[in-house]
Amino acid sequence: MEIKLRQNILAANDKLAAKLKEIFENKGIYVINLMASPGAGKTSFILQTIEALKDDLNVAVIEGDIASKVDAEKVREHGVAAIQINTGGACHLDANMIRGALNMLDLDSLDIIIIENVGNLVCPVEFDLGETVKMVILSVPEGDDKPLKYPSIFVESEVLVLNKIDLLDYVDFNLESLENGLNGLNPAINIFKVSCKYASGIDEWASWLKGQIRKKSKFLTD
Amino acid sequence: MHEIAMTENILSIVFIEAEKRNAKKIKKVKLEIGELTNIVGDCVQFYFELMSKDTIADGAEVEIVDVPLQAKCPRCGSVKRVENLDFLCE
Numbered sequence: 128m129e130i131k132l133r134q135n136i137l138a139a140n141d142k143l144a145a146k147l148k149e150i151f152e153n154k155g156i157y158v159i160n161l162m163a164s165p166g167a168g169k170t171s172f173i174l175q176t177i178e179a180l181k182d183d184l185n186v187a188v189i190e191g192d193i194a195s196k197v198d199a200e201k202v203r204e205h206g207v208a209a210i211q212i213n214t215g216g217a218c219h220l221d222a223n224m225i226r227g228a229l230n231m232l233d234l235d236s237l238d239i240i241i242i243e244n245v246g247n248l249v250c251p252v253e254f255d256l257g258e259t260v261k262m263v264i265l266s267v268p269e270g271d272d273k274p275l276k277y278p279s280i281f282v283e284s285e286v287l288v289l290n291k292i293d294l295l296d297y298v299d300f301n302l303e304s305l306e307n308g309l310n311g312l313n314p315a316i317n318i319f320k321v322s323c324k325y326a327s328g329i330d331e332w333a334s335w336l337k338g339q340i341r342k343k344s345k346f347l348t349d
Numbered sequence: 350m351h352e353i354a355m356t357e358n359i360l361s362i363v364f365i366e367a368e369k370r371n372a373k374k375i376k377k378v379k380l381e382i383g384e385l386t387n388i389v390g391d392c393v394q395f396y397f398e399l400m401s402k403d404t405i406a407d408g409a410e411v412e413i414v415d416v417p418l419q420a421k422c423p424r425c426g427s428v429k430r431v432e433n434l435d436f437l438c439e
Contacts, residue, residue, distance in 0.1 A: 132366055136358045136380075136388075218351055249387050250351035278434050279385050311435040 140254055143222035147257025150234070157239045157340045160258035162280060165246030167266040168290040170198050171323035173241050177205050178326075179333035184238040184340070189228045191220040191245045198243065208232060219250040222257060239340065248277040259343070262286035267294045271305040274312055281309060286317045288332065293322040352392035356400055359393070363406055375406040384418040 135141065151158050163169050170190075177186050187208040190198040199211035210228040212220060225242065232240070242258065244251040252261070263284040265273055268291060274281040281287065287309070295302070309316055317335065321328035363375055378397070382388050390413035397411050418431040422438035429438065 128372075130366060130370065132362065134362050136355050136362070139358060139361070217354065219354075221354070253351060253387055254354075275434070279387050282385065282436070311437055314437070 137253065140222050143226060144255035144257040147222055147225060147229070149257075150229070151240075151257055151259065154234045154237070155344055156234065156237050157336075157343055158256070158258045158260075159239070159241045160244060160251075160256050160261045161241055161264065162244045162248070162251045162261065162284070163246065163264035163266075164248050164269060167246070167264045167269065168323050169243050169246070169264055170201055172264055172288060172290060172321070173202065173243060174205055175321070175323050175326055175329045176241065176333065176336070177202070177207050179329050180239065180336070181205075181207065183337070185236055186239050186241065187232050187237050189220075189225065189240060189242045191224070191243055193217070193245060214245060218245055218247050219254050220244050220256060221254045225256045248273065248280050252280045252283050260285050260339070262288065264288045264290050265305075266291040267300045268298050270299075271301050272308065274305065274308040278312055281316070282313050284313070284316060286319065289318060289320045290323055292320045292328065293325055351387070352389060353396055355388055356393050356396040359397065360400055360404070360406060364404070367405060373405060375401075375409045377410040377412060378406070379412045379414065381414045381416050383416045390415070 161169055161173070173188055177188075180186055188199070188202045188210070190202065190209060190211045191214060192198060192211070193214050193216055195213070196211045199209040202209035210231050212224050212228055214220065214224065220242065242256055248263075261284045263280050263286075265287060267289065289305070309318075319328055319332040319335070321332060323329075359378065359380065363378060367375060380390070380393065382390055394411045394413070397406075397409075401407050401409060419428055420431045420436050421428045425438060427438065
């Protein structure tokens with residue numbers, strides 16, 4: 128006997144992610160799902176973002192790594208609440224892990240949660256976390272061909288941060304090739320060129336983010 | 350390697366439905382996998398074999414149907430097959 132199920136394999140995760148999204152919207156929290164390969168500068172970017180926002184907004188960070196607490200400790204040194212999730216081998220965060228981490232945060236006091244996903248350009252994109260925005264960091268030494276090689280993450284992301292632009296003169300990275308690649312995949316993607324090492328380009332990103340948060344809170348009170 | 354999580358979900362769906370219908374044995378599971386989902390059919394097949402051992406799905410065939418990528422243009426509304434990952438509408 129054949130039974131037609133036509134069920135989404137990820138239905139369980141999607142359902143939980145929808146619940147989390149509802150919680151975030153009710154509490155007025157803007158949630159970023161930050162994805163990138165290992166070493167692209169996710170943690171450095173988060174630290175720069177915290178510095179740019181912390182006078183105006185209450186930020187918390189959820190750190191996802193296979194092992195270790197080093198990232199959460201770095202973030203806490205900047206005076207911000209940080210929850211470390213160790214996936215114990217899993218290559219991505221899922222909605223259930225985020226639900227667990229939320230129990231350890233005071234949601235009523237927060238304006239923004241930055242979730243640092245496990246370093247990986249493939250798996251994280253499949254698992255919704257209830258986030259407001261998915262974004263990806265690409266660092267210059269990784270090469271301008273990454274959107275062509277890992278298309279899904281660049282299709283799904285609303286924002287691309289190009290990090291380590293201070294290295295443009297030292298490696299073979301062609302900005303035009305990157306833009307051409309993105310144009311076919313996701314022409315609407317917002318691109319921010321930054322150097323976390325020299326804190327350049329961060330102001331532009333931070334003011335865009337504040338604008339998005341303002342838009343969202345206006346929408347909430349309407 | 351996220352196929353492990355995917356395969357867990359597939360088996361859990363299969364077991365729930367099998368119980369609902371009093372199925373004693375699962376002979377075949379048919380999966381439709383979209384082109385842009387980053388799910389490798391061969392991996393699912395391999396994990397399925399390992400994870401279904403000693404269950405009612407042990408030995409079941411996993412049939413995989415590849416679903417080609419389609420996109421809807423936000424301007425003109427036309428739906429077209431995306432080839433070579435070029436999403437731009439003419």
